[in-house]
Amino acid sequence: MNLSKKLYILSFGCQMNKLDSALVSSALIQAGFILTESVKDADVVLINTCSVREHAEQRVISHLGHLKHIKKSRPDMIVGVIGCMAQRLGDKLLEHEAVNIVCGPAQIPQLAELITKAVNEKKKELAVTENIRRSAKENEHGALEDFESAYSSEDEIIPSQAYVRIMRGCNNFCTYCIVPYVRGPEVSRPPDTILEQIRKLADSGVKQVTLLGQTVNSYKYYKDERTWSLADLLIAASQISGIEWLKFVTSYPSEEFFDDIMHAMASSPKICKYLHMPAQSGSDKILKAMNRNYTASMYLELLDRARSIVTGIAIAGDFIVGFPDETEEDFQATVDLVQKAKYRNAFIFKYSPRPGTTAEKRWLDTVPDDIKQKRNAALLDVQEKISDKLSMEFIGNVEKVLVEGLSKKPHLNSKDSDNNPQLVGCTGTDYIVVFNGPVSLAGQFANVKITRTSPLTLFGELV
Numbered sequence: 001m002n003l004s005k006k007l008y009i010l011s012f013g014c015q016m017n018k019l020d021s022a023l024v025s026s027a028l029i030q031a032g033f034i035l036t037e038s039v040k041d042a043d044v045v046l047i048n049t050c051s052v053r054e055h056a057e058q059r060v061i062s063h064l065g066h067l068k069h070i071k072k073s074r075p076d077m078i079v080g081v082i083g084c085m086a087q088r089l090g091d092k093l094l095e096h097e098a099v100n101i102v103c104g105p106a107q108i109p110q111l112a113e114l115i116t117k118a119v120n121e122k123k124k125e126l127a128v129t130e131n132i133r134r135s136a137k138e139n140e141h142g143a144l145e146d147f148e149s150a151y152s153s154e155d156e157i158i159p160s161q162a163y164v165r166i167m168r169g170c171n172n173f174c175t176y177c178i179v180p181y182v183r184g185p186e187v188s189r190p191p192d193t194i195l196e197q198i199r200k201l202a203d204s205g206v207k208q209v210t211l212l213g214q215t216v217n218s219y220k221y222y223k224d225e226r227t228w229s230l231a232d233l234l235i236a237a238s239q240i241s242g243i244e245w246l247k248f249v250t251s252y253p254s255e256e257f258f259d260d261i262m263h264a265m266a267s268s269p270k271i272c273k274y275l276h277m278p279a280q281s282g283s284d285k286i287l288k289a290m291n292r293n294y295t296a297s298m299y300l301e302l303l304d305r306a307r308s309i310v311t312g313i314a315i316a317g318d319f320i321v322g323f324p325d326e327t328e329e330d331f332q333a334t335v336d337l338v339q340k341a342k343y344r345n346a347f348i349f350k351y352s353p354r355p356g357t358t359a360e361k362r363w364l365d366t367v368p369d370d371i372k373q374k375r376n377a378a379l380l381d382v383q384e385k386i387s388d389k390l391s392m393e394f395i396g397n398v399e400k401v402l403v404e405g406l407s408k409k410p411h412l413n414s415k416d417s418d419n420n421p422q423l424v425g426c427t428g429t430d431y432i433v434v435f436n437g438p439v440s441l442a443g444q445f446a447n448v449k450i451t452r453t454s455p456l457t458l459f460g461e462l463v
C-alpha cells in the first residue's frame, strides 16, 4: 500500500504509549506516509491518548475541538484517536464531529487498514476490544507480536536507545487505576521474541534498552518446563553483544522474584542500578483502600533489601496525594515514608477519580483540591531536600553517561572555551547530566566529572 499522505502523531501519557506511537509511526512510514510536524499540513492526525488522569483526557478533548475547527476548511483530513481513551470511550468518542477512527491499544496493527477504509469508504471506523478483561484471542496476540517485532526501532529522539515491551496489561486492580480496564489482563511476551527483538536493535546500533511493563517485575513465562522471570530475561539480554545498558520500569512492590532481580542487577554491570518502584502512600489504611498488597513497613523492607544486595542502587518512587479520606495523619505517614526511603527522585500526583474504577464507584473525592495541592507541594519539598543532598554526593565523581544530544534548556546553553554546546545525557542510575561537548557524542558513552549539582541534575566537565 502506498498512501503518500502526511501524518501527524500527538502522544500523551506513559512510556508504554510513547512506544505504541513509535511502532505506529514506523508502520505507517513503511506503508508510505510521511511524518509532518504541522497539524495544519497533515492528511491524517492520530492522537494517542492516556486515561490515567482526568487532565490528560481533557487535553485530548480540547485538541479534538481544535481539529474540528481545522476540518471545516479541510474536510478530507482523517482524525484517529488511539490508545487508552479510545478503548475506554469507544463509540462515544466516535460521535465527536472531528473523529473518523477510534482504535484501542490492541488494534494498532490494523491502523493502516482502518485509515485506508476511512479514506475510501468515507465512514467512521471503530476497532476496540469488546470484553477487555477476557484474554485476547490467539490471532490478536499474534498480530500484536508480529507488529511489535516488525516495527521495533531506535528511539526517534534519543539516539542509541530503545524501549521493548515485555508484557501487556495488568491484573492488580489498584482501586484508583484505569489501566486494567483499558489494557486488559497481564500477558508476558515470549522470551525468545523479546531477545530476538533486542538482538536486532543491538545490530542496528542500539546501546541501551529499557524493558517496559506495567508491573515489569512480575514478568513470568513458562517455557520448556522452566519459568522465565525478569531476572532471567535481564541476564540473557545482558549477554547480547552491543547492548551496554539495560533498564526496566515500572516495578510493583512485591516479594516475588525481588531478590533474584536484585542479584541479577548486582552481578552484571550492564543491568543499570536503578529501581523505579511506586509506593503511592505511606499510610497502611490508604494502601489497603488502594488495594496495594503491602504495608509501608513491607515496602521499606524491600528498599533495605535492594540496597543491601545492590551497592549504589538509585531508587525512585511515585505517590498519589489526596486519595479519598486521606487525613492529615495519613499524609504525615507518607511524608515519613519518603524521609525513610531516601529516593533519588519521586513523582507526585494529585488523586483524580477515573470513571469505572473501584475508587470512583466506592468513594467520593473527599479531599478538596487546595489540600491536594498543599500536600503535593509539601511532599515535593521534602523530596527535593533529599534529592539535593544525594546529588551533592556526586561532586568530584567521574560518571559514565549515555549522551542524548543538545540540552533543550536555553538558559543552560552556554558554550565552553572550545565553543562546544551544552549536551545532556543520563547515567545508569537515571541522573540527568549536563556538560559541554561536541554534538558528535550524541548516542555515545562519555565520562563526565561532576562539578556542580541541583536536586535532579548533575553538571560537569567532559573528561
Ligand code: SF4
Pocket (backbone or CB within 6 Å): 170, 171, 172, 173, 174, 177, 178, 179, 180, 214, 215, 252
Ligand atoms: S499495578 Fe496498579 S497502578 Fe500499576 S497499572 Fe496495575 S492497577 Fe494500575
